[in-house]
Structure formats: C-alpha cells, structure tokens
Amino acid sequence: MTDAAKLKTMAGEAALGHVEDGMRLGIGTGSTAEAFVRVLADRVHAGLDVVGVTTSDRTEALCRELGVPTATLETVPQLDLTIDGADEVDDRLRLIKGGGGALLREKIVAAASDRMLVIADASKKVDTLGAFPLPIEINGFGMMATYLAIQKAAANLGLEGDMILRRRGADPFITDSGHLILDASFSRIPDPEALSQALHQVPGVVEHGLFIGLASEAILASENGIETLTA
C-alpha cells in the first residue's frame, strides 16, 4: 500500500469509530470514501448491521461487490451519518467537493443526514478554499449562456479565472445524473457563502461543489496521526 493509500485507510478506520449498529449511513465517493467502504465491509462481515445510501454509481458498485447493504434515498430518506471525502476543507469545515464528479448526489445525501463526517488526508486542509478548481454541475442545455452567466456572477464578487468543461478522454464528462461539469479555477474564494448564493441564482447551474454548513466533523490523517476538526 502506498503512503497516500495508508492515510486514506487510517481516516476510514477512524471514521468507523462513529458508526453504530443500526445506523443509516450516507456513503461518499472518491478514493478516501472507497477506503472507508473497504473497512466498513470487514465490519459488516463481522456482524455490524447498517444500511448505506451511496452517492454515486461507482460507490454503489463497490458496496455491492463487498457485500455492504445499500438502499436508495427514496426508501431511506433520512440518514444518521454521512461519511465522505473532500477536495479541500477549511477550519470552519467549509468544503470543496466534486473532484470525482459526484457533488450533486453527495450534497443531497449529506443534507439528508443528521451529521456529515469528512475523511481526508491532512493535505486537504487549507486556509482559504479555491486552489482546487471548483466543480460546477450544469445542465447541457444552453451551456455557453450558463458559462457566461457564471463568469459574470463570479466577476461581480471579484473572482476571475479559467473555467474548463471537464472531459473524460475526448468526450465531455457526464455525471451520474446526466449533467456536465465546469471546473472553475478562482485560486482563492474568500467568501464561499456569497459565491454559493450567486451560483444558485444562475439558471442552468444544477449544483456546485461548495459544501457550507453541512460537515460537522473532519478526520484528517497524516504521518503524525489523526487530527479531528469539529464545527
């Protein structure tokens, strides 16, 4: 296992300490969430009784492969705890997510949960959000108009930077819900709340990767051990 993989597993194992028998779990997407699913599966095989609502087709497939029971939000619409990774986390537990393209379902699942626990390696901790390009999920219809409207909304907040349509090989990346993603390199987002509100005003924006007021705790793994941030 590489050092990076070890840190993800460390964070996943620490997250297990928050999981109790009978819990309805939201299960995130990405390499750290996958590390969590692997340690969770061992516990399930040892008798832990939980049900997971997954945030992507990819995580759903992994849970099925490893024997972690899953349900949909339609049948289990209220969750006790969501455990998910992040691309950036600041000291107020504001996040950038969506590097893997799962931000929409991740946000819906986190919002349906009593608590959201972030798991990450300590390199994800930042003073100011924005070095990681902000994923913005948009409808395919009128995408150039949406692009320009986002650019204008951001400029009104003093934010400028490249916005690139995410691709998978030669084709546009399509999310599990059938949308496109723009990755916006603003470098620094000093007021994430203002940007979040402004983006939600743009028709065509389905969701964005700023998670504000959702995470209640973060487990950050480094070579020195586990650091826990609480809201």
Ligand SMILES: O=C[C@H](O)[C@H](O)[C@H](O)COP(=O)(O)O
């Ligand atoms: O869409 C993907 C998610 O928001 C991931 O949780 C995020 O990109 C972090 O992924 P990783 O754990 O692979 O760094």
